[in-house]
Amino acid sequence: MxxxxxxxxxxxxxxxxxxxxxxxxxxxxxxxxxxxxxxxxxxxxxxxxxxxxxxxxxxxxxxxxxxxxxxxxxxxxxxxxxxxxxxxxxxxxxxxxxxxxxxxxxxxxxxxxxxxxxxxxxxxxxxxxxxxxxxxxxxxxxxxxxxxxxxxxxxxxxxxxxxxxxxxxxxxxxxxxxxxxxxxxxxxxxxxxxxxxxxxxxxxxxxxxxxxxxxxxxxxxxxxxxxxxxxxxxxxxxxxxxxxxxxKLKEENRIKAILEMVKRRPVKDIDISNALGIDINEVRSIIKGLLIKGMITEYEHLDDTYYVSKEGQR
Ligand code: SF4
Structure with a gap:
C-alpha cells in the first residue's frame, strides 16, 4: 500500500x-x-x-x-x-x-x-x-x-x-x-x-x-x-x-481533512463544517481555493452544491 x-x-x-x-x-x-x-x-x-x-x-x-x-x-x-x-x-x-x-x-x-x-x-x-x-x-x-x-x-x-x-x-x-x-x-x-x-x-x-x-x-x-x-x-x-x-475534530491540517472527505463521497459545505468542526465561512474559503487549484470540482443536485475530488468524480 x-x-x-x-x-x-x-x-x-x-x-x-x-x-x-x-x-x-x-x-x-x-x-x-x-x-x-x-x-x-x-x-x-x-x-x-x-x-x-x-x-x-x-x-x-x-x-x-x-x-x-x-x-x-x-x-x-x-x-x-x-x-x-x-x-x-x-x-x-x-x-x-x-x-x-x-x-x-x-x-x-x-x-x-x-x-x-x-x-x-x-x-x-x-x-x-x-x-x-x-x-x-x-x-x-x-x-x-x-x-x-x-x-x-x-x-x-x-x-x-x-x-x-x-x-x-x-x-x-x-x-x-x-x-x-x-x-x-x-x-x-x-x-x-x-x-x-x-x-x-x-x-x-x-x-x-x-x-x-x-x-x-x-x-x-x-x-x-x-x-x-x-x-x-x-x-x-x-x-x-x-x-x-x-x-470538534482536532486536525491541524484542515485542507488535508477536507480532501479526504471529498475523496470518499460528494459532500456539501455544511457536511464538512459539521464533520470537522470548522466554521462554515472558513470551509467555504478553503473550498474556493481547492476549486481554483482544480483539486476538487462542484456540481448541483436537488438545489444543493456538492463537492467531490477528481478521484471521486463520475
Ligand atoms: S453499489 Fe454502492 S450503494 Fe450499492 S452496495 Fe455497493 S457501494 Fe453500496
Missing amino acids: KPTDSRIFGPVPSRRLGLSLGIDLVPFKTCTYDCIYCQVGRTTNKSLECKEFFPVEDILAQLKDKISLSSFDVITFSGSGEPTLYSKLDELVYEIRRLTDKKIALLTNGSLLWKEEVRKKVLDVDIILPTLTTVFEKTYKFIHRPHPKLNINKIIDGLIHLRNEYDGNIFLELFVLKDINDNKNELIPLKDVIDKIKPEKIQINTTVRPPSEKVAVPLSKEELERIRDFLGNKAEIIAYTPRISSK
Missing part, C-alpha cells in the same frame, strides 16, 4: 452513528452490487471473492495515527465498496479492540451474510447496518444489479441467520425509491420479513446524494414519514442532513 493511499477517512458526520471514523477496506467500487442509487458511481469490480485487499498491519498503523489526532464517536467499516469482501475482517476487529474502546460499526449491503464464514467474521462488531430494499427478486435485481450468483432469498436468509447468531445491534437500512419499492405490494411483505430479522432499529433512507442512475428518484419527507408510521416505533428516517455531535 502506498503511503498516500490511506484507508482511513473522516471523521465524517453520520446521522446513523454520530461522528464516524471510516475505514475503507476494499479498492474503489469493489462491490457485490451495482446499485442504481449508489453515490460513488458504477461498480468497476463486481465480485464475491473475499480478499485481504490491504494488509491488516498497514490499516492498523494508519488507524493508530488517526486515532491520536481525531475526536470521533465510532469506527465504521464503510467506504466505496462492500467491506465484508475483506477476508480479514475478524482479525482487524480483534486488533482494533486492543487500540481503542470506541464502538465498531459495519456498514454492509448484507449480500454475503448467507455465508457462514462471513457471518462469523462480523459477530464481534457492536453495530451491523445492513441494507434491505425488497422481498421480490425482480425489484432486487433492478435496484442492486447484483453479482449473478446472488438472489434475494439468500440475502433474507442471511439476515435472519445473523439475527439468531449475533448479540449486537442491527440497524437495518430500508432504502426506498420513488415508484420502485415504495408501494404497499412491496412494503407489506417487507414488513413481515423485517419482523423476522428483528432489528433494533429500522433506518429509512432515500436518494439524497446524486445517484448512479436518474431513475433512482427520492421520496419526499412526507412520503418517508408515511412509511415510518407504517413500520412502527423502531423505524426512523435518516435521509436528511446529518446531525452530529458538537465535538
Whole structure:
C-alpha cells in the first residue's frame, strides 16, 4: 500500500452513528452490487471473492495515527465498496479492540451474510447496518444489479441467520425509491420479513446524494414519514442532513481533512463544517481555493452544491 493511499477517512458526520471514523477496506467500487442509487458511481469490480485487499498491519498503523489526532464517536467499516469482501475482517476487529474502546460499526449491503464464514467474521462488531430494499427478486435485481450468483432469498436468509447468531445491534437500512419499492405490494411483505430479522432499529433512507442512475428518484419527507408510521416505533428516517455531535475534530491540517472527505463521497459545505468542526465561512474559503487549484470540482443536485475530488468524480 502506498503511503498516500490511506484507508482511513473522516471523521465524517453520520446521522446513523454520530461522528464516524471510516475505514475503507476494499479498492474503489469493489462491490457485490451495482446499485442504481449508489453515490460513488458504477461498480468497476463486481465480485464475491473475499480478499485481504490491504494488509491488516498497514490499516492498523494508519488507524493508530488517526486515532491520536481525531475526536470521533465510532469506527465504521464503510467506504466505496462492500467491506465484508475483506477476508480479514475478524482479525482487524480483534486488533482494533486492543487500540481503542470506541464502538465498531459495519456498514454492509448484507449480500454475503448467507455465508457462514462471513457471518462469523462480523459477530464481534457492536453495530451491523445492513441494507434491505425488497422481498421480490425482480425489484432486487433492478435496484442492486447484483453479482449473478446472488438472489434475494439468500440475502433474507442471511439476515435472519445473523439475527439468531449475533448479540449486537442491527440497524437495518430500508432504502426506498420513488415508484420502485415504495408501494404497499412491496412494503407489506417487507414488513413481515423485517419482523423476522428483528432489528433494533429500522433506518429509512432515500436518494439524497446524486445517484448512479436518474431513475433512482427520492421520496419526499412526507412520503418517508408515511412509511415510518407504517413500520412502527423502531423505524426512523435518516435521509436528511446529518446531525452530529458538537465535538470538534482536532486536525491541524484542515485542507488535508477536507480532501479526504471529498475523496470518499460528494459532500456539501455544511457536511464538512459539521464533520470537522470548522466554521462554515472558513470551509467555504478553503473550498474556493481547492476549486481554483482544480483539486476538487462542484456540481448541483436537488438545489444543493456538492463537492467531490477528481478521484471521486463520475
Ligand atoms: S450503494 Fe453500496 S452496495 Fe450499492 S453499489 Fe454502492 S457501494 Fe455497493
